[in-house]
Amino acid sequence: MQTIIENLQKHFQVVSYHQQRENLGFLIASKEVAVGLITHLRDYEGFAHLVLLTAVDWIEDEHFQLTYLLHHPEKKVDLGVRVMISRENAEMYSIHHLWEQARTYQRELREMFGINFPGSPDVDKPFILEGWEEIPPYRRDFDTKEYSEKTYFPRPGRETHDPAEYMKKKLYPNE
Amino acid sequence: MSKKLLKWNEDRTLFPEKNSEGKIDVDYDSHKFMKIWHGPQHPGITGNMSLELTLLGDEVMDCETHVGYLHRGFEKLMERRKYIQCFPIVCRVAVPEPDFNEYCFASAMEELAGIEVPEAAEWLRTLVLEMSRLQSFLAWIGGQAGSLGQGIIGQWTIYLRDLILDRFEELTGGRIYHMYMLPGGVRGLLPDGFRERMTQNLDDIDKFMKDVKKVMFDNYVFKKRTVGMGVIDPAWINPFGITGPNARAAGVAKDVRKDNPYLKYPELDFEPVVGKDSDIYTRADVRRRDLLMTVDLIRQIMAKIPDKGDIRAKTPNVLHWKVPAGETYSRAECTRGEYGYYMVSDGTEYPRRINVRGPSYTHAVALLEKMIVNANIADVAGLMVSLHTYPPEIER
Numbered sequence: 001m002q003t004i005i006e007n008l009q010k011h012f013q014v015v016s017y018h019q020q021r022e023n024l025g026f027l028i029a030s031k032e033v034a035v036g037l038i039t040h041l042r043d044y045e046g047f048a049h050l051v052l053l054t055a056v057d058w059i060e061d062e063h064f065q066l067t068y069l070l071h072h073p074e075k076k077v078d079l080g081v082r083v084m085i086s087r088e089n090a091e092m093y094s095i096h097h098l099w100e101q102a103r104t105y106q107r108e109l110r111e112m113f114g115i116n117f118p119g120s121p122d123v124d125k126p127f128i129l130e131g132w133e134e135i136p137p138y139r140r141d142f143d144t145k146e147y148s149e150k151t152y153f154p155r156p157g158r159e160t161h162d163p164a165e166y167m168k169k170k171l172y173p174n175e
Numbered sequence: 176m177s178k179k180l181l182k183w184n185e186d187r188t189l190f191p192e193k194n195s196e197g198k199i200d201v202d203y204d205s206h207k208f209m210k211i212w213h214g215p216q217h218p219g220i221t222g223n224m225s226l227e228l229t230l231l232g233d234e235v236m237d238c239e240t241h242v243g244y245l246h247r248g249f250e251k252l253m254e255r256r257k258y259i260q261c262f263p264i265v266c267r268v269a270v271p272e273p274d275f276n277e278y279c280f281a282s283a284m285e286e287l288a289g290i291e292v293p294e295a296a297e298w299l300r301t302l303v304l305e306m307s308r309l310q311s312f313l314a315w316i317g318g319q320a321g322s323l324g325q326g327i328i329g330q331w332t333i334y335l336r337d338l339i340l341d342r343f344e345e346l347t348g349g350r351i352y353h354m355y356m357l358p359g360g361v362r363g364l365l366p367d368g369f370r371e372r373m374t375q376n377l378d379d380i381d382k383f384m385k386d387v388k389k390v391m392f393d394n395y396v397f398k399k400r401t402v403g404m405g406v407i408d409p410a411w412i413n414p415f416g417i418t419g420p421n422a423r424a425a426g427v428a429k430d431v432r433k434d435n436p437y438l439k440y441p442e443l444d445f446e447p448v449v450g451k452d453s454d455i456y457t458r459a460d461v462r463r464r465d466l467l468m469t470v471d472l473i474r475q476i477m478a479k480i481p482d483k484g485d486i487r488a489k490t491p492n493v494l495h496w497k498v499p500a501g502e503t504y505s506r507a508e509c510t511r512g513e514y515g516y517y518m519v520s521d522g523t524e525y526p527r528r529i530n531v532r533g534p535s536y537t538h539a540v541a542l543l544e545k546m547i548v549n550a551n552i553a554d555v556a557g558l559m560v561s562l563h564t565y566p567p568e569i570e571r
Contacts, residue, residue: 049413051506052517067530100414
C-alpha cells in the first residue's frame with residue numbers, strides 16, 4: 001500500500017494518508033484533483049472495483065466528506081479516497097463515466113444529502129423518496145423526530161400510561 | 176394481415192430499428208409500444224421493488240428499476256441510537272441474511288475499539304454465517320424454480336430451510352432475526368445435542384438436493400428457458416461492481432472468504448465455486464454447488480468448534496461505550512455477493528455515519544436495467560431472480 005501512495009504522491013497532491021489496517025487505508029484529496037486521482041487509481045494502479053460511494057455530514061465544520069472506497073482485485077487491498085466539499089454549495093464532479101453503478105450512488109447522494117453531481121445521468125430524478133419537500137433527510141440538521149411528529153399523527157384510541165402507576169391501579173385498585 | 180408483418184427476423188439486435196444515435200424512438204402514440212409495471216406486487220419480483228418496462232410486442236425495450244417501497248431510513252436511525260441499540264436495527268436490513276449485518280457491524284466496531292474476539296466466538300460466528308448462507312440459498316432455489324413455473328421445488332426447499340431455522344431458534348432464540356452476535360463475541364455456546372440434530376439436517380439437505388438436481392437442473396423445460404439466457408459479460412464485472420455468484424458464474428473467482436479472509440475461513444478447506452457460461456442456468460448451478468459447499472463447510476466447522484471457552488471479550492459498559500474516533504470498512508461474503516459496512520465514529524456514544532453496502536445495490540439497478548433489454552416479458556421474472564437481489568439493502 002505504501003508504494004501505491006508514494007506513486008500517487010508523484011502525480012497528485014495527497015493531503016494526508018492514514019493506514020487503518022494492513023489492507024485498508026484512507027487518503028484525503030482535494031475536490032479539484034479527486035476525479036483525476038480516482039481515474040489514475042483505476043487505470044494505472046489496478047483499483048478496478050468501486051465498493052461504495054457515500055457521504056458523511058460534518059455539520060460543525062460546515063463540510064461534507066465524500067468517501068470513494070476502491071478495491072484492488074489482485075492485491076486484495078482497499079483504498080478510501082476522502083474528499084471534503086463545502087456544505088454551502090454542495091457539488092462534486094461526477095464519476096459516472098468510470099463505473100456504471102456510480103450514477104446510482106450519485107443519484108442517491110443528491111436526494112439524501114443534497115449533493116449535486118452535474119452531468120450525472122438522472123441525478124435529479126427521485127430515487128427512493130417521492131414528492132419530498134423537506135431538506136435532504138440524511139443531513140444532520142434534518143430532525144427525524146420533529147418530522148414524524150408533524151407528518152404522522154398519533155392514532156386515536158391509544159393511551160400512554162406510566163407503567164408503575166398503571167400496574168399499581170390494576171393490581172391494587174382499592175389502595 | 177400482410178405476409179410482411181408476419182416475417183420473423185432471427186437477428187434480434189436489428190429489432191426494432193434504431194435512430195442515428197443508436198437509440199430506439201419510443202413513440203407511444205404509434206401504439207407499437209406499451210408501458211407496464213412489473214411489481215411491486217407481483218409473484219415474479221424479489222421483494223418490494225418494481226420494474227417500469229417499455230415493451231414492443233412481448234420484448235422489453237427499456238427498463239427502469241424503482242425502489243423505495245420499504246425505505247425505513249436505517250442509516251439515519253442508527254445515527255440516533257447508541258451502538259448497542261443498533262443491533263436490532265441492522266439485522267432488519269436484509270431479511271434473508273440478517274447475520275451478515277450483525278457480523279459486519281460488530282466487527283467494524285471491534286476494529287475501531289481494538290477488541291479481540293475469543294476463538295470460540297469466532298468459530299460460532301463462522302458457523303452462524305454459513306448457516307445463514309445455507310438457509311438463504313435454499314429459499315433462493317425455490318424462488319428461481321418458482322419464477323419458471325416449478326412450484327414444487329419451493330415447497331421442498333422451504334421445508335429444508337425451516338430445518339435450519341429450527342437450529343437457529345435453538346442456538347439464538349430467534350428464527351429470522353437472531354441478534355446473536357454482539358460487540359466482543361456471541362451470546363451463547365452450542366446447546367446440548369445441537370451437533371447431532373444439525374448433522375441429521377445436513378444429511379436431509381444432501382438427500383433432497385439430489386432430487387432438486389434431477390427435477391430442476393436436469394429438467395428439459397428449465398434448461399430450455401435458462402441456457403443462454405441473461406448472460407453477464409465477464410467484462411462487466413468491475414464496471415458494474417458485480418460480486419458473488421453472479422461474478423463467479425462468469426468465471427471470475429471473486430469470494431471475500433478467500434480474497435480477504437475473516438473469522439475462521441483460513442482454517443477451512445474450500446475453493447470458490449465458479450462457472451463458465453454466465454447465463455441463468457450457470458448462475459443457478461453455481462448457487463446449487465455453493466450450497467453443497469456450505470453444507471460441507473458447516474460439517475468442517477462442527478468438527479472444529481470448541482464446546483467450551485470464552486465467547487465474549489470484556490467490553491466497556493455498552494450503554495455508555497464511546498467508540499474511538501475513526502473510520503473503517505468491514506465486509507463478508509453473503510449468498511448474493513460482497514456485503515459490507517462502512518462505519519465512521521466521532522468518538523461519541525453514537526455512530527457518526529453507517530453506510531451499508533449490499534450487493535443488490537449494483538445488481539438490481541445498473542446491471543438489471545442493462546441485462547433486461549431485448550428479453551422476453553415471460554423471462555423477466557426468471558432473469559431478475561437469477562441475480563438474487565433484495566431491495567431493502569438498496570434503500571436501507
